[in-house]
Amino acid sequence: MLLHRAFCRNWTRQLVDPLLPSHSCKYARPRAILLRSMRSSAKHQRPARSGSLQTSPPFENYTFGGAIPPSNVVKALIFTGAFSVGCFMSVTILEYENARNMMLEKARQSKFPWLRRQTVNQEQSTWQDIKQEVQQFWDKLTPGERVFVPLCALNILVFKMWRVPALRNTMMTYFCSSPAGRAVCWPMFLSTFSHYSLFHLFANMYVLHSFSNAAVLTLGKEQFLGVYLSAGVIASFASILYKTITAQAGLSIGASGAIMAILSYVCAKYPDTQLSILFLPMLHFSAGAAIKVIMGFDLAGCILGWKFFDHAAHLGGALFGLFWVYFGTELWQKRIPFLTLYHDLRKTK
Secondary structure, three states: OEEEEEOOHHHHHHHHOOOOOOOOHHHHOOEEEEOOOOOEEHHHOOOOOOOOOOOOOOHHHOOOOOOOOHHHHHHHHHHHHHHHHHHHHHHHHHHHHHHHHHHHHHHHHHHOHHHHHHHHHHOOOHHHHHHHHHHHHHHHOOHHHHHHHHHHHHHHHHHHHOOOHHHHHHHHHHOOEOOOOOOOHHHHHHHHHOOOOHHHHHHHHHHHHHHHHHHHHHHOHHHHHHHHHHHHHHHHHHHHHHHHHHOOOOOEEOOHHHHHHHHHHHHHHOOOOEEEEOOEEEEEEEHHHHHHHHHHHHHHHHHHOOOOOOHHHHHHHHHHHHHHHHHHHHHHHOOHHHHHHHHHHHHOO
16 A cells, blocks of 8 residues: 655644754655555465566475464564564664764864864765765665665665575575574564565665664664664564464564554654655545554454465564553663663773
């Protein structure tokens, strides 16, 4: 479903004005969004015709069934908890190092401004020009785009890796999530970077790009990364749990479980934001109503056993996004003791 996000004055007043200068309205420009993204259940995809150009991984050559060992579910649960805690500890370290490097750079520039100018003048080269152009491009990006670009590049890289025949078995083992798979834990994370087709990749990245800036401006890039990466694994666990309960082992790939967490977070945080269907711009509805409809659709898909998408993964990611709206601030503050400990360890080096 193609939607268009029309930023109203309330959105700009709530989100942009407190954080940005009044002339920085480019951060709140309207854009189109693809609200329904996919986390595909690969066993329900059509196989490519023989002799045709194969643009999707050959899932039809693999068996997806088999008994689901109960121990795999336990492993998945332990990995979900350990990965989420480790992820937030990692982004806390990233937050500290980014702040430290920024302060050191500003102190160096203020103390030796003449040294910086002299160095630049003496080391002008083609490489320096390229670095300067890249830096200028990076500086023009919005806060959300600075997080989106590396994530999108990583997804494109994994998409290209699927097309390398020598890597095919490795990709099937570690970049597809299944409760009956030989590997259970790391595929829960790595599968969030896999996509079945070019349209699957485009749809998910389009949604992520549309909502990332609003989420990053609210959360900060480090907390955003923690929520996004943890949500991907939590969505995978929800899928594994659902497949185990329904005895329907199968492969799942896609980033939309994590993206649903970001989408639901933004929609719940700013429920009055107006959305409209891209090809039907005369129809408007609130973000709060949209997320209710989406979650209702995925809940119905789980209850009725629909196979349109991996509805359990979508629902798991969306619920985590809502959870972070109400409890995220309190949980994020709990990183302070670890941040203090890391600071003390950093000073001893």
